[in-house]
Amino acid sequence: MFKTEEMEINLGPQHPSTHGVLRVKLHLDGETITRCTPMIGYLHRGVEKICENKTFFQGQVWTDRTDYVASVSNNLGWAEGVEKLFGITVPRRAHYIRTMLTELNRITSHLLWLGTHALDIGAMTVFLYAFREREEILSIFEAFCGARLTTTAFRIGGLREDLPPGLEKLVRAFQARFLDCIDEYETLLTENRIWKKRTIGVALLNAEDAIALGVTGPVLRAAGSNYDIRKAFPYASYAEMDFEVATQTAADTYARYLVRLEEMRQAHRIINQCLDGLPEGPVMAKLPKVLKSEVNEVYHAIEAPKGELGYYFVGEKGGQNPYRMHIRAPSFINLQALSKMVVGRLLADVIAAIGTLDVVLGEVDR
Amino acid sequence: MTPTLTQYLVISLLQIVVVMGFVMTLVPLLTFAERKVIGYVQVRLGATRVAGGLWGAQRGRTHQSRTFTGGLNGFMWWLGRWPVISIFRGLPMFIADALKLLTKEDIVPIEADKAVFVLSPALAMVAAFTVFAAIGFAPGALFYFPAKFPYLGGLPFYGFLTDLNVGLLFILGVASVGVYGIVLGAWASNSKYPLLGGLRSAAQIVSYEVPLTLSLLVPVVLTGSLNFNEMSTRMATDIPVNGLVGIGRTLLMFVGFFVYTTCGFAETNRTPFDLAEAENELVAGFHTEYSGMKFSFFFLSEYASMITVSALASAFFLGGHYLLPFGLQPTWNHFFQNSPSAFLAWTCTPSILWFLLKIFFLLFVFLWVRATVPRYRYDQLMDVGWKFLIPYTLVMFVIAALLRYAA
Amino acid sequence: MASPRYSLLRTLIPFDIYGGMKLTGKYFGKVLRQANRGLKRTHVVVEYPEVPTTLMPRFRGRLQMIKDEQGEVKCVCCMACEKICPTQVITIEKGKKEGRKTPFPIRYDFEMERCIFCEFCVESCGFDSIILNHQFELATYNREDFSHAMEGGFQNMFDPTPVSHYSVSSED
Numbered sequence: 001m002f003k004t005e006e007m008e009i010n011l012g013p014q015h016p017s018t019h020g021v022l023r024v025k026l027h028l029d030g031e032t033i034t035r036c037t038p039m040i041g042y043l044h045r046g047v048e049k050i051c052e053n054k055t056f057f058q059g060q061v062w063t064d065r066t067d068y069v070a071s072v073s074n075n076l077g078w079a080e081g082v083e084k085l086f087g088i089t090v091p092r093r094a095h096y097i098r099t100m101l102t103e104l105n106r107i108t109s110h111l112l113w114l115g116t117h118a119l120d121i122g123a124m125t126v127f128l129y130a131f132r133e134r135e136e137i138l139s140i141f142e143a144f145c146g147a148r149l150t151t152t153a154f155r156i157g158g159l160r161e162d163l164p165p166g167l168e169k170l171v172r173a174f175q176a177r178f179l180d181c182i183d184e185y186e187t188l189l190t191e192n193r194i195w196k197k198r199t200i201g202v203a204l205l206n207a208e209d210a211i212a213l214g215v216t217g218p219v220l221r222a223a224g225s226n227y228d229i230r231k232a233f234p235y236a237s238y239a240e241m242d243f244e245v246a247t248q249t250a251a252d253t254y255a256r257y258l259v260r261l262e263e264m265r266q267a268h269r270i271i272n273q274c275l276d277g278l279p280e281g282p283v284m285a286k287l288p289k290v291l292k293s294e295v296n297e298v299y300h301a302i303e304a305p306k307g308e309l310g311y312y313f314v315g316e317k318g319g320q321n322p323y324r325m326h327i328r329a330p331s332f333i334n335l336q337a338l339s340k341m342v343v344g345r346l347l348a349d350v351i352a353a354i355g356t357l358d359v360v361l362g363e364v365d366r
Numbered sequence: 367m368t369p370t371l372t373q374y375l376v377i378s379l380l381q382i383v384v385v386m387g388f389v390m391t392l393v394p395l396l397t398f399a400e401r402k403v404i405g406y407v408q409v410r411l412g413a414t415r416v417a418g419g420l421w422g423a424q425r426g427r428t429h430q431s432r433t434f435t436g437g438l439n440g441f442m443w444w445l446g447r448w449p450v451i452s453i454f455r456g457l458p459m460f461i462a463d464a465l466k467l468l469t470k471e472d473i474v475p476i477e478a479d480k481a482v483f484v485l486s487p488a489l490a491m492v493a494a495f496t497v498f499a500a501i502g503f504a505p506g507a508l509f510y511f512p513a514k515f516p517y518l519g520g521l522p523f524y525g526f527l528t529d530l531n532v533g534l535l536f537i538l539g540v541a542s543v544g545v546y547g548i549v550l551g552a553w554a555s556n557s558k559y560p561l562l563g564g565l566r567s568a569a570q571i572v573s574y575e576v577p578l579t580l581s582l583l584v585p586v587v588l589t590g591s592l593n594f595n596e597m598s599t600r601m602a603t604d605i606p607v608n609g610l611v612g613i614g615r616t617l618l619m620f621v622g623f624f625v626y627t628t629c630g631f632a633e634t635n636r637t638p639f640d641l642a643e644a645e646n647e648l649v650a651g652f653h654t655e656y657s658g659m660k661f662s663f664f665f666l667s668e669y670a671s672m673i674t675v676s677a678l679a680s681a682f683f684l685g686g687h688y689l690l691p692f693g694l695q696p697t698w699n700h701f702f703q704n705s706p707s708a709f710l711a712w713t714c715t716p717s718i719l720w721f722l723l724k725i726f727f728l729l730f731v732f733l734w735v736r737a738t739v740p741r742y743r744y745d746q747l748m749d750v751g752w753k754f755l756i757p758y759t760l761v762m763f764v765i766a767a768l769l770r771y772a773a
Numbered sequence: 774m775a776s777p778r779y780s781l782l783r784t785l786i787p788f789d790i791y792g793g794m795k796l797t798g799k800y801f802g803k804v805l806r807q808a809n810r811g812l813k814r815t816h817v818v819v820e821y822p823e824v825p826t827t828l829m830p831r832f833r834g835r836l837q838m839i840k841d842e843q844g845e846v847k848c849v850c851c852m853a854c855e856k857i858c859p860t861q862v863i864t865i866e867k868g869k870k871e872g873r874k875t876p877f878p879i880r881y882d883f884e885m886e887r888c889i890f891c892e893f894c895v896e897s898c899g900f901d902s903i904i905l906n907h908q909f910e911l912a913t914y915n916r917e918d919f920s921h922a923m924e925g926g927f928q929n930m931f932d933p934t935p936v937s938h939y940s941v942s943s944e945d
Contacts, residue, residue, distance in 0.1 A: 009558045015649060031562065031744055058859040061891045122637060122741025125797055128408035132817045139829065146833035146905070152891045160896060164831060187796045191789040194638050194740045347562065348647050348743040406804040407797045410818045446820075452808045738797045739790060758785075 217307025490547025
């Protein structure tokens with residue numbers, strides 16, 4: 001008399017919690033997920049192809065627009081990748097400033113993640129508290145380079161300009177109160193029984209699977225691996241910085257939450273070290289007027305807030321633009337883990353899983 | 367003086383108008399309060415201006431001057447100069463909200479079961495509002511019509527609609543009909559997200575009706591009555607001033623208040639139990655396909671049931687029409703009943719003021735909690751209901767029975 | 774983490790939720806007391822059209838051309854900005870003007886709808902003849918309004934953008 005059938009439901013592309021235009025096709029048995037297929041491409045702009053038609057100098061503006069919540073990190077990856085291709089040595093002061101801004105950017109990215117993730121799980125207020133601090137950092141970016149989101153912060157060979165007067169004061173003021181702010185988020189979430197119930201044991205991804213899928217960043221570190229490019233292959237001035245890689249072993253959403261909070265604290269430490277040890281000197285290397293590449297290829301990876309962000313350049317002889325450019329986008333690769341995380345779990349866990357992967361669709365689709 | 371039948375009917379009608387008017391005004395104000403309270407908690411201001419560009423701001427086209435001080439928005443702007451009362455900035459927003467909901471296009475999906483689709487919001491609304499028939503806002507007569515008043519002179523105007531001797535049963539019975547509105551509306555939408563929301567709602571009600579009723583059995587056992595007014599009065603006053611039984615009752619009411627409020631949160635689909643409309647998972651849950659006035663019926667019924675829950679909690683656990691909660695009133699009366707100070711003596715008497723203040727405070731708590739906590743997952747909600755609240759309420763019930771026996 | 778000794782108590786009584794409620798209640802009280810236009814404030818919102826926003830000195834707004842003290846266009850048509858622009862929003866036509874040694878731009882068109890405000894053009898300019906000004910209220914009702922030109926365009930490259938309805942205003 002009765003028959004049961006699986007329900008197919010589209011989560012997205014217009015949905016409050018898919019962080020953009022992600023579409024997840026779910027097969028539901030009751031509320032249990034039997035199959036989960038992320039569908040991407042709604043924001044595809046062909047950034048890689050565009051960059052191949054732009055000069056090395058121009059291409060940077062497109063990196064702002066891939067992972068738009070961590071544009072400074074993307075700028076750093078691009079700039080350092082191109083510098084590696086041409087063998088340019090960047091002044092030490094520029095490295096320090098880059099490191100500082102990248103770490104500030106890591107905080108903004110994690111704050112946005114924290115806010116939206118908590119909002120997805122139903123805690124509305126953390127979102128606004130996190131954005132309060134994020135705004136402050138965006139103002140610092142605005143003071144440094146004139147834009148808040150699409151920063152185009154660095155230049156190949158260093159920085160366009162030195163720090164503006166007063167920026168150090170802004171950063172110090174932010175630093176002074178940021179640790180208390182993290183404690184506030186923790187008051188609302190860390191011990192909260194509902195938060196713990198919603199996150200502990202949810203969206204599990206053990207280290208083996210994570211490595212097999214190429215997942216990097218906080219998701220991998222929450223599974224027990226301590227792979228952090230800042231330590232493994234130091235770039236910018238991370239080799240001179242004293243910080244710890246935050247790891248957890250539980251491999252669930254709660255562990256990732258703790259890892260990211262700890263990363264914010266470590267970023268806070270690194271920024272302090274950058275400010276204290278800021279060397280004097282120029283911020284721009286001597287560059288030829290026009291950059292012309294040789295036949296060469298480089299891969300340069302940095303630890304973006306979301307994971308390993310790699311830029312792969314192939315140069316052709318005399319070319320002003322890359323012959324081939326590829327972005328190893330951490331969001332894109334981390335998103336693969338989604339179906340592994342949620343199959344057999346409940347619908348509400350999909351939301352938690354999308355949140356905990358911290359995908360930005362601009363970067364997934366590029 | 368006993369009223370004639372027609373006089374009785376006229377007074378009843380007036381009472382219905384007053385109570386419905388009160389609830390119907392409180393509900394939109396509550397939506398405004400929700401914006402403001404959650405806004406303030408989230409270090410922002412919430413609604414601060416109304417109809418921008420119509421009266422105030424448009425005059426400020428020349429950007430150097432403060433010409434926007436005129437008009438409604440100008441008044442709002444002026445209010446912003448004062449602390450605390452600046453919370454009333456944007457107050458006319460609720461009128462705008464109501465107008466918007468009234469004038470919005472009323473969409474009925476083609477695939478929907480039209481009759482049920484139209485009826486279910488009405489069902490939810492009727493259930494939520496009928497409950498107020500049995501709620502006593504004041505235990506006795508609110509006031510007497512002055513003798514010169516035409517036709518009704520000298521007659522009492524009660525603070526309740528009916529003095530039903532099975533009032534609590536009526537409230538619980540009718541309130542639980544409201545969930546059919548949600549479930550049927552979700553089913554009739556013939557859409558996937560509402561279906562999930564409706565299923566969640568059905569499961570939630572099944573789990574939470576039990577502890578809710580069990581926690582209300584505590585006052586029933588303690589007072590031995592089902593009449594709302596009698597229960598609330600006796601819960602507040604009919605307690606030995608000292609001795610173990612009194613302390614036990616106070617503690618029991620204290621715990622019972624929190625347990626009942628928790629169940630009430632679940633019953634009214636409020637955070638952290640708002641699974642039926644979990645906007646981050648189910649878009650808008652059971653009312654995804656509803657728009658315009660039909661949507662606002664669901665909306666109104668949710669807020670009306672918030673008022674119901676607040677009224678029950680304040681009546682049975684927070685001392686009802688008396689000043690002090692948790693059965694502390696007799697102790698207070700013991701000291702101040704014969705106090706020479708008129709004010710202190712007045713605090714010993716029941717008043718509708720205390721009752722309303724308690725309702726408002728509880729409504730504030732509803733919003734406050736919503737701003738603070740995350741949302742449970744579907745299965746965890748069941749866990750909390752069956753493994754936590756039901757044992758809790760059963761233990762409370764047994765303790766209540768023992769206290770009753772001891773007294 | 775709760776010690777196991779108290780974990781039963783912590784399960785029965787939600788201290789964790791109480792902590793969160795205390796924090797949010799604290800903020801509610803603070804904002805309630807300070808939600809006026811006083812100096813000390815906890816809330817972070819700016820009541821934007823009425824209260825002015827502050828911009829950092831390096832803010833990147835709309836592209837604007839500069840004239841020197843004699844009222845002469847500083848641009849000498851080196852085409853650097855046109856070349857560097859990642860979105861090709863600048864079009865310059867080289868020409869001559871009587872009584873001027875350096876080349877004179879007959880046309881300097883700027884299509885703002887595609888501009889991404891990266892400031893590469895300003896950076897590439899060796900003559901300081903263009904800047905990105907501090908205007909950010911750039912929305913218009915028509916697509917044509919986005920095209921800027923030295924003269925004859927819908928908006929003038931030298932003028933500040935006409936202030937729209939939501940303008941930065943000062944409170945007093």
